Amino acid sequence: MRILKFGGTSLSNVKKFLIVEEIIKDKIKHEQISIVLSAPEKITNYLVESIKTAITKKRLIQLNFIENIIKKFLSELEKTLPSKILEKLKEEINAEILKLKDLLQTVSLLEKCPKNLNATIISRGEIFSIFIMNAILKSKGYQITIINPIKTLIGIGDYLNATIDINLSKNKIKKLKIPKKNVILMPGFIAGNKEKKLVALGRNGSDYSAAILSVCLEARYCEIWTDVDGVFTADPKIVKDAKLLNFLTYSEAMELSYLGAKVLHPKTISPLAKFNIPCLIKNTLNKNASGTIIKNFSKENSPTVKGVTSLDDITMFSISGLEKKEIHNLTGRIFSKISQKELSPILILQNSSNGNLDFCISDNETEKTFEVLKNELFTELKNKLIHPIKIIKNTSIVSIIGNKFQLKKNIYLNLFLGLQKNNVNILAISKNLSQNSISIVIKKCDVIETIQNIHSALFNQNYKIIEVFLVGIGGVGSTLLNQLKKQQKILQHKNIDIKICSISNSKKTIFNEKGIVLNNWMKEFENSKNTFSLEDLLKKIKSNKFINPVFIDCTSSEKIAEKYVDILSHHMHIVASNKKANTSCNKLYRNIRLITKKYDLKFLYETNIGAGLPVIENFQNLINSGDKLIQFRGILSGSLSFIFGKLEQGISLSKATMMAKELGFTEPNPQDDLLGIDVARKLLILAREAGYDLELSDIEIDSLLPKEFNLNLNTKDFFLELKKIDTQFLNRILEAKKENKILRFVGIIEKNGKCKVKIEKIEKSDPLYSIKNGENALAFYTKYYQPNPLVLKGYGAGNNVTAAGVFSDLLRTLSYNLGT
Template sequence: MKILKFGGTSLANAEKFLCVADIIEKNKNNEQVAIVLSAPAKITNYLVNIAENNIDINKILKNINLAENIFIEIIENIKKIESKFLYKETKKTIKIEFNKLKKTIDSIKILKKYPEKVQAIIMSIGEILSIHIMKNVLKSREHQITIINPIKNMISIGTFLNSKININESKKCINKININKNHIILMPGFIAGNEQGELVILGRNGSDYSAAVLACCLNAQLCEIWTDVDGVFTSDPKKISNTVLLKSISYEETMELSYFGAKVLHPRTIEPLKDFNIPCVIKNTYNIQSQGTLICKKNTFDEKILKGVTNLDNITMFTLSGILLRQNNNVIQKIFNLISEENINIILITKSSSKNNFSFCTQDKDRQKILILINKAFKLEFKENLLNNINITNDLSILSVVGFNISKKHDIASKIFYALGKSKINILAISQGSSKHSISIVIKKEKILQSMQNVHNALFCNKKIINVFLIGVGGVGKELIKQILQQKNFLAHKNIEIKIRTIANSKKILFLNDLMELQDWETHLKNSKEKFNLKILNKLLEDNSFLNSVLIDCTSDDILSKQYVNFLSKGFHVVTSNKKANTSSLKYYNDIRQTELKEHKKFLYETNVGAGLPVLQTLRNLINTGDDLICFKGILSGSLSFIFGKLEENILLSDATKKAKDLGFTEPNPYDDLSGIDVARKLLILAREVGYKVELKDIEIEQILPEKFKKYKNTKEFLDKLKEIDIPFMEKVKKAKNSGKVLRFVGTIEKKGRCSVKIEEIHIDNPLYKVKNGENALTFYTNYYQPIPLVLRGYGAGNNVTASGVFSDLLRTIL
């Protein structure tokens, strides 16, 4: 014997009804089956609205018609698919049931509120009609049916709207039914009968509970719950990414997950299955091939300790303190008894080691009632200051991690606290040990989703996730996104995932979620209504709670670079191609490093000197292994490398500069390149990396251009005026050539930190001799590398190589 229960989404339309009938037939071929059905999707909501709203008769009639039309549409479409379906008989029954409902409502419409007995009758119509439709579908397919009447056979105690079934008495009743072994058994869920033989309903998840009880009464070997998900996941896949389907889970773990908010089977459903040791499988009518999740006494397939991360929202925490708590152990018990007598559920309890205070959590809706109860019961104690005023904290959530004997595994708790601590989420209370299968933490409700994601990632996800906040999508930023998309699959094989959370330019900001396609980022940014400024950025960073968050600055903005200390302090790694911060005052340079150490974050800027060339990392490796820089000489400008290379070909300075600009090697105004200031900035970064305390003003720059060229801000005018020095410059080129040398614009760091940038005549034996066409070359003379220096050579400019360097820095945040 097998029990199959189908929920509302499994019966949402004619196609799903017939799919369920196919599943029933397939299972019937192997063994006898008993079927429990819910009302079709949406029906229960309409019926609840009718039962709870007896003031507006027009709204009631509207809901009745909507519910009736759903059933009529279902059977009309079944008739179109299966010609033998008993359509007329089914339609007649539907009409009778809804006419009875209308008469019931009409007869008691003068009441301000329907009696619970009437509410129960109204709310149960959906399940009754589901069974009638399925009976006629199966009969039309020539199956024989036995229907169990739950009002007569599911004996319950409790109220009309929330009853509990007496399994032993119900079993006796069902055993008296002469059920043919070849019949398919049908029973509406959600419904039972009281001792007076009146219809009652079973409250939340009532149909699941009906199926579990029927499994016990029929001594079933298995109970299958068919729904719209593949089974039990490690968290809610609609809210949390990277969830994992569990192959199996124990009864105790399932009850723990459900108690703390997971949308799995209600503990009341699990209890009878556990008591009678009946396995249960959660399966998906939308994905029949999925094996689902087995709920049983012991995890058969899945030996992993951890089973899930879940949450309860709308929580209030009460904290009581005072000397009476230390002196009298009965106070806490008295409070709990008071609350229990009012049928209020205490979800979580924590007590301080000093015994001077304790806290407990309940649903927000019970807050006022509990406050009145405690104040009334301990009026004298509060007056005598034996108890302090109750501290109430609202708008909370409880995050729970569930797993077998989890409280004995010390590393799990440490991972949870690390994940929350790294994302700067404040823990208000912890409950560990009250249940051996869970650890629960109280936090602010506004932080619950991100907290769950971070904890889930820490416990279940082998992926290393980098959350990126990208500022600047010009050439480098755009190319970076392109490279991240290209490498997505490659990184996935290494369990690395890059999630770009924000993209901003100087005017707009785009907030991306997991549903947005990154390929379409330009369209999304163009259509974004969100303006970008520092205030918005700081608010965004302040509210961020993603683990391993990285701010990438692909701008040349001075104001943004002055925010790096702030960004690091907010828990962000900073990756930048912007040289401004590293070449500002030595004080700010040091402030960044101190904050980096204090916050345990990384400040990465490899592209500041050599774009994609591993210049700074190579230099750090030398210093960290005890080497000492004796002298550095390098060509640090791709644009000047190109220009000076062209001079060798007898091309005039003005023409070479124009060509460099046309090819995109130079800044918008080539004066910025020819002034030597960019080379000086890169040299300053190198000098500071070695340990020299140098400011930009300390670097000696030999001017390529006369002083008057500063005033030419217009590019065309600048290039025209540049012709004035073509002849003098060509004479310098010829002079060097006559000596077997070439001219190069070289940055130099000498032993005591003296830095200079100037034009030098370079001999053929020098590693810088052949460097041109936009290449950079850096020569390090050190204790280890002399007389032949360590040479790094390659393209040091261009969007692709710079983006590649930024990308490399980004990956270093997790490596």
């Protein structure tokens, strides 16, 4: 025997009922099956609302909604059912709707709804499901036995939240003597008390019905069919990369359910665990998925952590000022009174070492709980033996569930790493006695980001995610996207998932929190009608709660650079080929460093100096190891390296500059290169890295362009004007050759921190002599490297090497990713 329970989302329309029938057809080939059904989706909610409107004597709009849903079912079933079966179904449903109307009319007359009447009304949806499924199965030729749970399942307790007497129910069901060829149907959520009056089974009551029926029929398996593939390590709606759990123990499943996982209720798991019946969670719309199986497993090879859950709408009570000996006595008194009032504390956080008693309760029980505490602790409060009761509202409980936590110190380490990322304030922390969970109480506003960060720390230690937000799709930006597209699958095999979540330029943007497909990003971007706004982008990033977001700035925009502090305050790393932030005023420069330190973020800008050359990282490593810069000399412009190399070959300055621009070596405005501004910016960045407190205006620049040169020209006119000084430069090259030297455009940091950018005559013994054709060379004379300098050289210009440098910086953000 196998029990199959189908939830409301599996029964929301006729198409899904027919999918359920296909599942039944597959299962019945192997063994007898019993089917437990919930109400079709939305109907129970409408029934609950219809009671409220009946009491207030408003129009029963919800009843109209229910009738419309049922009419749609009947209309669609006309294509499926033989007329005789269809007519019988219509009679059954119409009779049930008339009964429902009478019940609601009674409620309206009474102006209240007694619990017994309430239970009868809200369980009508399950009856509808049984009528419809019975008709479908009969039309397919199945023999059916319908179990009436009011007569067979003996409910104890409240009309709206009864539990089942398993032994009595088992004896009742055994007497039914159901033929083995028959499919058994039973509505969920319903039982009958000893007076044979209908009682409802409370939250997840249909799952509980299936568990009880599994015990009563001594089933081999209980299958819960729903709209998800099984139990995940976190809610997939919150954590996009939540992982399916293939198996759980009963205790783990109960802990997950109790602490917030919306799959099964602890009440459902308990009878299955007691009678050792495995439970399988399956997806009706993905029946071939393996699902999650819950049973007694050996924990030896089981993963320690199974999931991260949360309970929202929680209030925490804190009672303090107790003596160590008194706390135990007071705890007993308090929870005895709370229990008498049928209130249910969710989490108790007693700490006898500091005389505190903290506990959490649902928001809707806050006022009653406070009244109980005021009355019970009246004497202590009046005589100031304890501090006033502290009530902390708008909180959530976040829990890690698993096994053997007491043996795994790294669980606690990763938990606090996950919290550290967004500076979460922990209001309280608790480990349960069975060592199956760790719970923390935090403010509700922090819960989504906290779950994401803890999950990342615990489950993504070997799997890294980067969410990229790219601004600037000129030569470097578009080349970077091509490089990312080529490497995406290769990196995925190395457990690195780079998702491009937005692509923007100064005019428009495209955004997809799940990742933009790079095969056709350009076409998508061209068709986009969304204008770019950095403020709007940051709002989207904040609302989506990304795991490891990285802002990439491939522009030369000063406006965007001025927003880096704001971007970093959204807990995003920044990778920038844009030099403006590092060469802006010292105030911005320092503020960026302060906020990266505050939030433990990365601001990476390797390409600011040598494109793809690892200049910044190596220089920082030298300084951090105690070395000190004595002098620096370098060729810092790939474009000018290329231009001066061409000048040696007899090519004019204007033509060499045009060639450099066409190859993508120059800045967007070639005047920045020839004026020496670009080299000055790079030199300023290095000087600041060395510890010198300088502004861009402090750097002496020997420009390639004469003072009288007209700078207010468009590109075409600029090159015409540049031709006028071609002869002048040719003469300077010839003069240097006569001295067996060459001309190079050099950036210099002297011993006292004075910085210069100038054209120098270089002799053969100089490490900068052979540098040309776009190469950069940087000679660091330091405490450790003298008299021979540390020289870094290689290509320092071009879209490919610059994009590769940005790509490299992007991957370096992974060293921040929690759990590494």
